Amino acid sequence: MRAIYPGSFDPATEGHLDIARRGAELFDELVVAIGVNPSKVGRFPVIDRVRVLTSALRDLSNVSVATFSGLLEMYCRDNDVDVIIRGIRNKMDLRHEVPMAHMNRHLSGIDSLFLPTSAKTGFISSTVVMGT
Ligand code: PNS
Numbered sequence: 001m002r003a004i005y006p007g008s009f010d011p012a013t014e015g016h017l018d019i020a021r022r023g024a025e026l027f028d029e030l031v032v033a034i035g036v037n038p039s040k041v042g043r044f045p046v047i048d049r050v051r052v053l054t055s056a057l058r059d060l061s062n063v064s065v066a067t068f069s070g071l072l073e074m075y076c077r078d079n080d081v082d083v084i085i086r087g088i089r090n091k092m093d094l095r096h097e098v099p100m101a102h103m104n105r106h107l108s109g110i111d112s113l114f115l116p117t118s119a120k121t122g123f124i125s126s127t128v129v130m131g132t
Contacts, residue, residue, distance in 0.1 A: 001082040003027040003113070006072050009034050009049045010042045013129055015121035017056050019087035022115055024060045031081065032057065036069045043130060073108035084112040089122045 005023050009016055009032075024030045034049050042049075046067055053065045068075040076084065084104060086097050094114070101112035116122075 001027050002029040002031065002080060003083040003085050004031045004033050004072075004076060004079075004081045005085045006033045006035050006068070006075075007086075008042065008126070009053060010126055011044055011129065012049065012052050012056065013121070013124045013126055015087060015089070015117050015124040016053075018118050018121050019085065019115050020053075020057055020063065021060065023085045024057075024063050026113075027083065028062060030060075030063045030085075031079070032063060032065050033072075033075065034065070034067045035072065036067050038069060043126075043132070071107070073104045073110060076104075076110045077108050081110060084110055086112055086114055087117050088114045089117045089125075 003023055003026070005020055007016060020030065020032050032053050034046060036046050050065055050067065057063045057065065072084070088094055088097060097112070097114060105111055
C-alpha cells in the first residue's frame with residue numbers, strides 16, 4: 001500500500017521525521033508531500049523544505065519527497081495513494097484533523113490514519129521551533 005504524509009514542513013521537525021519513519025515501516029511506500037499554497041508565503045522556500053526532508057529521510061528506501069498544490073485528495077487520486085497519514089500531538093490537533101479527514105474521505109474515499117506522536121516529540125511544533 002502507498003501512503004502519503006502531507007504537511008507544510010515549514011520547517012520539518014524531529015516530530016515530523018518520527019511520524020515519517022514510523023509511517024515508512026507501516027506501508028510499502030510513503031510519499032512525504034509538502035503542500036504548497038501559492039498565495040501564502042512560508043517561512044522557508046519550498047526547495048529548502050524538500051532538501052531538508054530528502055536529506056533527513058535518505059536512508060529509507062521506500063520514502064520519497066514530493067510537493068503538491070491544490071486539494072490533497074486530488075493529488076492522492078492522481079498518484080494512487082491509498083492512505084493519508086497525519087501525526088496527532090493532542091486534542092487540539094485531533095479537533096483540527098477530524099473534519100479534514102472526513103472531507104478527504106468524502107471527496108475521494110481515501111481514509112486517514114492518525115499516528116500519535118512519540119512522547120519525546122509530542123511537544124514540538126514548527127511554530128515553537130521558530131519562536132513565531
Ligand atoms: O503541516 P500542516 O500545515 O498541518 O499541513 C496542512 C496540509 C498541507 C496537510 C493541509 O493544509 C492540506 O491538506 N492542504 C491541501 C489543501 C486541501 O486539500 N485542503 C482541504 C482539506 S479538507
